[in-house]
Amino acid sequence: MNPRLAWRNLWRHPRRTWLTVAAIAFSTVLLIFSITLQFGSYDIWIDHALGVYHGQLQIQHPDYLDKPQMRKTVANATGVAAKLRRDVDPRKVAVRGIGFALASSQERSYGAQVIGVEPGYEPEVSTIPNVIRDGRFLADPDAAEAVIGATLARNLKLALGDELTLLGAGRDGSVAATVVQVVGFFESGMAELDRVLVEIPLGHFQEVFTMGDAAHAIVIAGIDRSELDVQRDQITTLLGADAGARVRTWEETLPGLKQAIQFDMLQGWVLYVSLIVVVTFSILNTFLMAVLERTREFGIMLALGASPARIGALIMQESLLLTLVGLSIGVLVGLGITIYFYINGFTYPGLEEYGAEFGFPASITPEISFFSIGLAPLAILVFTLVAALYPALRIFGLRPVEAIHAV
Amino acid sequence: MDDTVVCRALTKVYQEDSVAVHALRGIDLVVPRHDFLCLSGPSGSGKSTLLNLIGGLDSPSAGEVRVDGLKLAEMNRSELAQLRLHRLGFVFQSYNLIPVLSAIENVEFVLQLQGMSFTQRRRKARAILAEVDLQGLEHRRPGELSGGQQQRVAVARAIVSEPSLVLADEPTANLDSVTAENLMALLRHMNEEHGVTFIFSTHDKLVMDYSRRLIKLHDGEIAADERRT
Numbered sequence A: 001m002n003p004r005l006a007w008r009n010l011w012r013h014p015r016r017t018w019l020t021v022a023a024i025a026f027s028t029v030l031l032i033f034s035i036t037l038q039f040g041s042y043d044i045w046i047d048h049a050l051g052v053y054h055g056q057l058q059i060q061h062p063d064y065l066d067k068p069q070m071r072k073t074v075a076n077a078t079g080v081a082a083k084l085r086r087d088v089d090p091r092k093v094a095v096r097g098i099g100f101a102l103a104s105s106q107e108r109s110y111g112a113q114v115i116g117v118e119p120g121y122e123p124e125v126s127t128i129p130n131v132i133r134d135g136r137f138l139a140d141p142d143a144a145e146a147v148i149g150a151t152l153a154r155n156l157k158l159a160l161g162d163e164l165t166l167l168g169a170g171r172d173g174s175v176a177a178t179v180v181q182v183v184g185f186f187e188s189g190m191a192e193l194d195r196v197l198v199e200i201p202l203g204h205f206q207e208v209f210t211m212g213d214a215a216h217a218i219v220i221a222g223i224d225r226s227e228l229d230v231q232r233d234q235i236t237t238l239l240g241a242d243a244g245a246r247v248r249t250w251e252e253t254l255p256g257l258k259q260a261i262q263f264d265m266l267q268g269w270v271l272y273v274s275l276i277v278v279v280t281f282s283i284l285n286t287f288l289m290a291v292l293e294r295t296r297e298f299g300i301m302l303a304l305g306a307s308p309a310r311i312g313a314l315i316m317q318e319s320l321l322l323t324l325v326g327l328s329i330g331v332l333v334g335l336g337i338t339i340y341f342y343i344n345g346f347t348y349p350g351l352e353e354y355g356a357e358f359g360f361p362a363s364i365t366p367e368i369s370f371f372s373i374g375l376a377p378l379a380i381l382v383f384t385l386v387a388a389l390y391p392a393l394r395i396f397g398l399r400p401v402e403a404i405h406a407v
Numbered sequence B: 001m002d003d004t005v006v007c008r009a010l011t012k013v014y015q016e017d018s019v020a021v022h023a024l025r026g027i028d029l030v031v032p033r034h035d036f037l038c039l040s041g042p043s044g045s046g047k048s049t050l051l052n053l054i055g056g057l058d059s060p061s062a063g064e065v066r067v068d069g070l071k072l073a074e075m076n077r078s079e080l081a082q083l084r085l086h087r088l089g090f091v092f093q094s095y096n097l098i099p100v101l102s103a104i105e106n107v108e109f110v111l112q113l114q115g116m117s118f119t120q121r122r123r124k125a126r127a128i129l130a131e132v133d134l135q136g137l138e139h140r141r142p143g144e145l146s147g148g149q150q151q152r153v154a155v156a157r158a159i160v161s162e163p164s165l166v167l168a169d170e171p172t173a174n175l176d177s178v179t180a181e182n183l184m185a186l187l188r189h190m191n192e193e194h195g196v197t198f199i200f201s202t203h204d205k206l207v208m209d210y211s212r213r214l215i216k217l218h219d220g221e222i223a224a225d226e227r228r229t
């Protein structure tokens, strides 16, 4: 009806209005902070969880995902990898053989996952070559040497230079056995990997496990997050229809990560929606009070010939203005805080330990996007406007005489 | 048909906790155009009730009200709002004004509801405020005006839309006698200059003396109806 009238009505009780504005602003800041951080941490979770070992895409035998078995291999893996390095950006490609073996030192034996890696290319798709705590990473593609997880090394009581016996089954079912020299220990940041992983050169792996030129996975990394599906389709096309291989995304090869994120998100939403509901009700409460004490005034307006719809619209306008003031302050402050942490990174005590377990760094960069910043204010706006419908619609039930005689 | 208000067998019964209060018991009343009518009577005699029914702020238990020939009972809520906006003006006992609007904005409020442009309504509101002797006070808020000045603004607002009827329920009740007489002189002036029909109520002898027709209500009935000169 009249924005100026609405605006002035808003400031009839400045302290009350400021308190409401503060409540809206505070919850906006809180939500923007939490949401940007939450989204930011997922990117980091994903990047780091994948960067350690899994990569973003893997080319595997079509049945390998369902039931990983020695015999489900990709033929001429190094040839395919070479072709990918030539034709596909960003050319971060490495071939792996994957087997299981009983790993024995002089004193003890443990089950281990034996990975044949290309020493030259593995650093492109995995951080493990760069987190060698003692010794060095593999160098010679055919040497009988290994780097192993630090935890596994501790369990086996192995020192640098010690010999490690690996005993497993080859692709053809024959016994695969080798003795390798331990040249390095790694701490990947993923406890699970540090406990079971033994990496040996691919050439040696193929020989020991009678693989020929085949391998189990071609790992691809370095793809822009938004390009993942496009790249998958492109590579699928490149492989050809009957390549005997399938391109798998990380969501398939590491389903637990996706589930963990979804669960975490759900928890977040429950919390956020509860917060918004609580804030909305407190706003509704003050707003209802403000409207009730003006009953007589509304009665006068009705007597003057204002329709209930116009008065209702005035109330909606007042609540819109109130919310917008709160949201503007909230978005400005929230954006300021988010930008600060975007530049400086956000961390808190315990994050480092927690992060080490899941393989992400000690500080989180909040995600700044229209969605992550705009979601909270939009939700609050919708909730408060819906809430304001209640006092606005009450005007339709107002009888002029009674309203005028109200005090 | 040149009557502003026609009431036929107008009855209002309030239901108070199973007790029926007969506020009006069959009022027959014809108010011709340009009348300046005063409702008097003891407290509880039904003055306010009658004014509210004529203004369409409340609905009767029986009987009918016609304003400018229009039957109020046949009008829906928005038609009643339109009627009040274009044909009626109200002045209440006190706290008539919208507190966050200045005197001139209060007067303009009605014109704005009617959809008049800003410059037009500003000019009109300014002129009417001058007529009620409030020039220079246009931009004061109600809280910064005396009771008498507030009532003058209310009169200006009631008259500015050029209604055919102004209803005023004890407009002078909160004013001292000098201020009350000034306000009555103003209402009389408006009645004569603008040709608006007035119906007002009062307890005050002094105020009754300004009327041209005096109706005495007693216990919901018209006890006397006299023309004065």
Ligand SMILES: Nc1ncnc2c1ncn2[C@@H]1O[C@H](COP(=O)(O)OP(=O)(O)OP(=O)(O)O)[C@@H](O)[C@H]1O
Residues within 6 Å of the ligand: B014, B015, B016, B021, B022, B023, B041, B042, B043, B044, B045, B046, B047, B048, B049, B050
């Ligand atoms: N909302 C209501 N509910 C119940 N009874 C009411 C209501 N309004 C008025 N009455 C009763 O109706 C009767 C007439 O009341 P009304 O207000 O019209 O009198 P009045 O002449 O204006 O009195 P006063 O001079 O005190 O203003 C009174 O008995 C009053 O108690």
Ligand SMILES: [Mg+2]
Residues within 6 Å of the ligand: B047, B048, B049, B169
């Ligand atoms: Mg009364």
